[in-house]
Amino acid sequence: MFFTPPASLLIVIFVSTLSAAAIVSLMTWWRDPNRRDRGAGEAGQSIFLFDGDCLIDASPPARRLLDRLDGIxxxxxxxCALLEHRFPGLGARLDAVEGDGNFRSEARGGLGRIEVEHWSGLLRLTLDSNQEAAAVIDAIAFAALQDELETLRCIGEDAPQLIWKLDESGRLSWANRAYMALAERMTRPPGGRSDSRSDGPPRESVGWSPEELFQEFDFTPAGPDAESCRVNLVLPGETRRRWYEITRLRRGTERVHFALEITEIVEAEQARRKFVQTLTKTFAQLAIGLAIFDRERKLVMFNPAFHDLTGLPIAFLSSRPQVQTVLDRLRDGNMLPEPKDYASWREQVAALEAEAARGTYCETWSLPSGQTYRVTGRPHPDGAVAFLFEDITAEISLTRHFRAQIDTGRAVLDTLPEAIAVFSAGGTRLLHNSAYDALWGETGSDLAETGLTDEIRRWQGMLAPTPVLGELRDFVAAFGERAEWSDQLRLIDGRGLTCRFTPLPGGATLTSFSPEMPDRPRIALRTTTLEEAGRESEGMIRLQRG
Structure with a gap:
């Protein structure tokens, strides 16, 4: 038989158990001075609670500190980047914390300390739990600002370009070392030496505030908040003019100026401008038409000869037309060879542009008007293309006239029965007639260079041995006065050959070969002896008697 306690007894037991547990917890908390101190000071401390890299909670002072942090x-x-200055190696120690544990680190210079606790993946940072956290945080921020200010001061003072600042009244309020050095040089007499030490700032020698170096400004917009201009000055004792490009920025009521010396750039631009002017004058005097198209195939330069040869209006050429538009206008004015159809002509135009870009286009245009143009395409830097138009009508007419005369002279030579060949002073065969080919065999066109030595070698194969050919070799190569001479040769077939060698103007030599004609058939005459004549006489007498 079991005993069943009453309900009031159970309640008493439960309350007694809870009271004992609370007393034990309170005693444990009271024996931990760190937690007691931390709990008492949490209201004014900077406390951060991180889960990995993510901030999950922070005290009000810590929130204010985080609001002042910027960056990525x-x-x-x-x-950690902010605290690294006062707690060197903090980031590495935080990354090395594993498991449950804690450590404290004193700040450099004794300005506070930091307490780190790590448990169950959570990281708690407490800044200086025994001192006023705000003072420590301000000291850390102040030290960081001091470092940044020192860095910016060094950059400004050591910059090679001139930097200065003007206040709202236009008075010089600050300048860097480069500006002060130039100001000192401007106030130093020519050939004089500065009294200031080389290791000291030059502003001590010129005084503060020095006069502004650049007086005249004509700024033009160079961006949303910037203006720029170019000014020049001549230093004492120098004749070379120095150029500076000044950039001005407005910061509140003040204006910050940056000046960079660009003397070499300006001189290079001036030299290029003079060179372009020289080329422009040269192009203007050329008889060859010149048209240059940029990488977008727009006409950027042309000379008067191009206008004269094409007849295109100056207003049209000055509007920078596309190359296709220029060619269309040339075609409309019958200044292009007329193709069979317009589609093929357009393909030729595309090929013209592509070949000109590679520097391989050269073509002769025979125009309907009877004129002849030589058009050449040449590539230029930066993808530009230049076209040269040259009127070669007179040259073509003269060439055709000379060619007609040469053809006439050759036709006359072909009518002569003699085998004729003309050799230059260097021994090259210039021309020959058909009788020469008939005598010595086909030798090819006169356009192929054939030497006298090769010809003599071929003649020797068809002639009997003779010293005449050696004398001919010396005669052709001789200088000075020469006289015509002739001789006899014998072909291997037995025929005789009369040769004649005549000097011509310019050191040339004419060789003429006349084969002997074969003998004509002779009438055979019958001869008789005296006895036969006597017998014939007796027979005739008997015949008469009978």
Whole structure:
């Protein structure tokens, strides 16, 4: 038989158990001075609680500190970057914390400390739990600002370009070392030496505030908040003019100026401008038409000869037309060879542009008007293309006239029965007639260079041995006065050959070969002896008697 306690007894037991547990917890908390101190000071401390790199909670002072942090990255990374100055190696120690544990680190210079606790993947940072956190945070921020200010001061003072600042009244309020050095040089007499030491700032020698170096400004917009201009000055004792490009920025009521010396750039631009002017004058005097198209195939330059040869209006050429438009206008004015159809002509135009870009286009245009143009395409730097138009009508007419005369002279030579060949002073065969080919065999066109030595070698194969050919070789190569001479040769077939060698103007030599004609058939005459004549006489007498 079991005993069943009453309900009031159960309630008493439960309350007694809870009271004992609370007393034990309170005693444990009271024996932990760190937690007691932390709990008492949490209201005024900077406390950060991170889960990995993510901030999950922070005290009000810590929130105010985080609001002043800027940059990229997580809150933990930015906080470590700020505290690294006063707690060297903090980031590495935080990354090395594993498991449950804690450590404290004193700040450099004794300005506070930091307490780190890590448990169950959570990271708690407490800044200086025994001192006023605000003072420590301000000291850390002040030290960081001091470092940044020192860095910016060094950059400004050591910059090679001139930097200065004007206040709202236009008075010089600050300048860097380069500006002060130039101001000192401007106030130093020619050939004089400065009294200031080389290791000291030059502003001590010129005084503060020095006069502004650049007086005249004509700024033009160079961006949303910037203006720029170019000014020049001549230093004492120099004749070379120095150029500077000045950029001005407005910062509140003040204006910050940056001046960079661009003397060499300006001189290079002036030299290029003079060179372009020289080329322009040269192109204007050329008889060859010149048209240059840029990489977008727009006409950017042309000379008067191009206008004269094409007849295109100056207003049209000055409007920078496309190359296709220029060619269309040339075709409309019968200044292009007329194709069979317009589609093929357009393909030729595309090929013309592509070949000109590679520098391989050269073509002769025979125009309906009877004129003849030589058009050449040449590539230029930066993808530009230049076209040269040359009127070669007179040259073509003269060439045709000379060719007609040469053809006439050759036709006359072909009518002569003699085998004729003309050799230059260097021994090259210039021309020959058909009788020469009939005598010595086909030798090809006169356009192919054939030497006297090769011809003599071929003649020797058809002639009997003779010293005449050696004398001919010396005669052709001789200088000075020469006289005509002739001789006899014998072909291997037995025929005789009369040769004649005549000097011509310019050192040329004419060789003439006349084969002997074969003998004509002779009438055979019958001869008789005296006895036969006597017998014939007796027979005739008997015949008469009978």
């Amino acid at each position: 990255g997580t809150e933990r990374a930015r906080l």
